[in-house]
Amino acid sequence: MKFFKRFPAIPGVVIALAAMLLGSMITVVLITLTPAHAPAIRMPLGSPAGLAAVGLALFLLVVVAGLSILRELADREYSTDRDFLNAFLEHIPDHVYFKDRSSRFLRVNRALANCFGLSDPAEAMAKTDSDMFTPEHASLALEDEQRIIETGRGITGMEEKETWPDGRESWVLSTKVPLRDRRGRIVGTMGISRDITDRKQAELRIRYMAHHDALTGLPNRSLLEDLLAHAMALASRNGKRVAVLMLDLDRFKNVNDSFGHHTGDRLLEAVAVRLRNCLRDSDIVARLGGDEFVIGLPMVEKHEDIEQVAKKVLNALTASFEIEGHGIQIGASIGICEYPKDGENPRDLLQAADTAMYEAKNSGRGTCSFFTAELTDATRRRQKLEFDLQHALARDEFVLYYQPLVATESGGITGVEALLRWRHPEQGMIFPNQFVPQLEELGLMAEVGNWVLRTACMQNAAWQEAGLPPIRMMVNLSSTQFYRCNITSNVMRALSESGLDPKWLELELTESLMLDDSETTIKIMMALRRLGVSLSLDDFGTGWSSLSYLRRFPINRIKIDRSFLRDIASEPTAEAVVRSIINLGRDLGLACVAEGVETAEQLNYFRKQNCEEVQGFLYSPAIPEADCRVLLRAGTLRVPGTHSVPSVKKRKDSDYLIPVA
Ligand SMILES: Nc1nc2c(ncn2[C@@H]2O[C@H](COP(=O)(O)OP(=O)(O)OP(=O)(O)O)[C@@H](O)[C@H]2O)c(=O)[nH]1
Numbered sequence: 159m160k161f162f163k164r165f166p167a168i169p170g171v172v173i174a175l176a177a178m179l180l181g182s183m184i185t186v187v188l189i190t191l192t193p194a195h196a197p198a199i200r201m202p203l204g205s206p207a208g209l210a211a212v213g214l215a216l217f218l219l220v221v222v223a224g225l226s227i228l229r230e231l232a233d234r235e236y237s238t239d240r241d242f243l244n245a246f247l248e249h250i251p252d253h254v255y256f257k258d259r260s261s262r263f264l265r266v267n268r269a270l271a272n273c274f275g276l277s278d279p280a281e282a283m284a285k286t287d288s289d290m291f292t293p294e295h296a297s298l299a300l301e302d303e304q305r306i307i308e309t310g311r312g313i314t315g316m317e318e319k320e321t322w323p324d325g326r327e328s329w330v331l332s333t334k335v336p337l338r339d340r341r342g343r344i345v346g347t348m349g350i351s352r353d354i355t356d357r358k359q360a361e362l363r364i365r366y367m368a369h370h371d372a373l374t375g376l377p378n379r380s381l382l383e384d385l386l387a388h389a390m391a392l393a394s395r396n397g398k399r400v401a402v403l404m405l406d407l408d409r410f411k412n413v414n415d416s417f418g419h420h421t422g423d424r425l426l427e428a429v430a431v432r433l434r435n436c437l438r439d440s441d442i443v444a445r446l447g448g449d450e451f452v453i454g455l456p457m458v459e460k461h462e463d464i465e466q467v468a469k470k471v472l473n474a475l476t477a478s479f480e481i482e483g484h485g486i487q488i489g490a491s492i493g494i495c496e497y498p499k500d501g502e503n504p505r506d507l508l509q510a511a512d513t514a515m516y517e518a519k520n521s522g523r524g525t526c527s528f529f530t531a532e533l534t535d536a537t538r539r540r541q542k543l544e545f546d547l548q549h550a551l552a553r554d555e556f557v558l559y560y561q562p563l564v565a566t567e568s569g570g571i572t573g574v575e576a577l578l579r580w581r582h583p584e585q586g587m588i589f590p591n592q593f594v595p596q597l598e599e600l601g602l603m604a605e606v607g608n609w610v611l612r613t614a615c616m617q618n619a620a621w622q623e624a625g626l627p628p629i630r631m632m633v634n635l636s637s638t639q640f641y642r643c644n645i646t647s648n649v650m651r652a653l654s655e656s657g658l659d660p661k662w663l664e665l666e667l668t669e670s671l672m673l674d675d676s677e678t679t680i681k682i683m684m685a686l687r688r689l690g691v692s693l694s695l696d697d698f699g700t701g702w703s704s705l706s707y708l709r710r711f712p713i714n715r716i717k718i719d720r721s722f723l724r725d726i727a728s729e730p731t732a733e734a735v736v737r738s739i740i741n742l743g744r745d746l747g748l749a750c751v752a753e754g755v756e757t758a759e760q761l762n763y764f765r766k767q768n769c770e771e772v773q774g775f776l777y778s779p780a781i782p783e784a785d786c787r788v789l790l791r792a793g794t795l796r797v798p799g800t801h802s803v804p805s806v807k808k809r810k811d812s813d814y815l816i817p818v819a
């Protein structure tokens with residue numbers, strides 16, 4: 159069979175005919191050679207020799223006929239194999255090819271021909287990959303094939319990216335093996351590959367998503383850490399530094415609140431573009447989430463270079479952004495640290511940069527700060543404080559202090575302002591300026607503000623129940639409480655729970671509320687007034703850009719900010735401002751309170767100006783409830799040193815009034 163497979167060109171039928179012819183001839187010779195004609199060789203059929211001759215002839219006939227049948231079978235098998243191969247090459251959707259030792263195509267299947275844009279697979283004959291693909295891909299494929307030919311070892315299940323002259327890219331899963339002749343010699347290569355472009359693209363997409371921020375397309379934290387690690391390795395080999403800049407937008411919440419989350423998103427995208435545009439291609443720009451971005455500067459040499467880049471970045475963000483028809487101004491704070499000085503791995507560096515960024519925020523925002531070891535302690539303390547703060551309300555650690563307001567002329571107590579304190583179990587009494595910003599950041603301000611409101615109302619009602627003369631209780635409101643927490647119903651609830659008459663409650667709206675004269679603001683104010691409570695404007699004179707507000711706001715009182723008082727004796731302009739405020743208030747029918755009165759001169763000044771009430775350290779700091787009760791029972795306060803005052807323990811200077819918000 160093997161022999162016939164080797165010589166398939168000799169048909170079996172020819173062999174069979176030849177065998178029959180030969181057999182017939184022998185038989186004819188044996189029969190026709192009679193004793194009469196050839197007595198010497200005459201072998202009668204009946205003789206043993208005659209029978210042997212006939213037998214031999216028949217045997218030959220059978221052998222040759224058998225061989226011819228085998229030949230025929232082999233031939234049939236061969237043509238079946240060929241048909242199968244042809245069918246396979248014609249219909250299989252995978253790409254199949256055979257190449258010679260010079261990587262010229264010997265044969266390609268229909269699918270590969272189609273992929274090459276050939277109508278007939280035969281057209282690929284003698285062509286090479288460089289006729290089909292980009293030179294880069296062709297040379298990679300050639301390298302593989304030469305290696306296979308040299309080593310005799312194939313490549314199985316290799317993912318290959320094919321690049322085409324028209325810019326297309328496709329992915330295939332390939333198997334390439336040596337092509338051998340019958341004697342086992344390598345005469346080329348053959349391969350089969352399956353198109354996996356769709357799967358590969360999906361995979362690449364997933365991998366991209368796992369490493370990039372969906373909104374801006376910038377690397378995310380995970381990729382950033384890899385990029386930083388790479389930059390650090392490079393810098394350490396070259397004796398250079400890597401700078402890490404943590405950038406957080408300033409007051410970005412306001413953008414979301416004022417223009418909506420969607421506009422906020424567009425702004426974040428625009429910030430990403432600006433950052434990318436103002437830095438070199440080799441610099442790293444990533445987004446950690448929220449409004450936090452990280453810039454990595456590989457291979458920096460000098461501290462000054464880093465500072466220069468930080469300033470450039472801050473400047474780039476200063477110009478107004480035009481987002482969906484809104485001109486938006488935003489700044490940023492940057493914390494900076496350096497490898498290797500401030501950390502040996504990306505995580506430590508990011509932590510150090512974050513610490514420095516908080517320092518930049520604390521230094522007033524819009525600036526950059528470099529990391530120092532001392533900052534770490536400060537950060538730890540801050541983090542602990544934040545942690546404790548989250549539990550302070552539940553642990554009943556907040557407490558209200560009360561500071562009296564005194565009638566300028568009579569010294570009679572006309573009201574008390576409720577002021578928040580935090581009695582920390584380890585650190586003692588903490589003042590609001592040390593924790594109110596954190597309360598805002600932690601989103602707890604409204605909850606704590608409502609606690610203040612309720613507690614103050616309860617206290618005032620309790621004093622009245624204890625027989626003390628009714629008194630006005632002033633409670634500060636935060637912006638969150640005022641705008642976002644349905645303040646009207648909260649006030650209603652506090653009043654009804656405490657049973658306090660609304661006329662003994664006055665709500666102080668501070669400058670930090672960022673009040674505007676929008677309809678919303680005025681609507682809320684009107685609703686509060688309708689409840690029967692009064693309203694005052696705190697810190698007056700420091701930030702009210704438009705005095706027209708005063709006309710439109712349904713308020714009862716203004717409180718002149720203490721910053722004016724400091725200078726009224728020495729600075730004529732400060733004195734003039736205070737005088738104008740009092741006159742303005744009077745013209746608009748508003749009562750006036752001077753805050754932060756500390757000296758007898760200041761008190762005399764306000765007496766002369768007919769300012770009705772004062773509040774300040776001269777009379778009393780904010781004091782605990784028990785002390786306040788003593789004062790209220792006395793009903794009047796004298797300027798210390800002039801008349802006796804009710805026996806209230808002297809407080810230290812740090813008790814000085816600090817408003818809630
Ligand atoms: N539009 C938008 N806002 C986001 C996204 N992720 C987080 N934020 C908001 O971004 C704000 C980030 O706030 P912070 O950086 O803490 O506060 P800030 O208002 O920028 O104030 P400072 O950073 O302290 O100056 C939060 O209000 C988040 O709700 C986002 O993908 N899109």
Ligand SMILES: [Mg+2]
Binds near residue numbers: 406408409411449
């Ligand atoms: Mg921010």
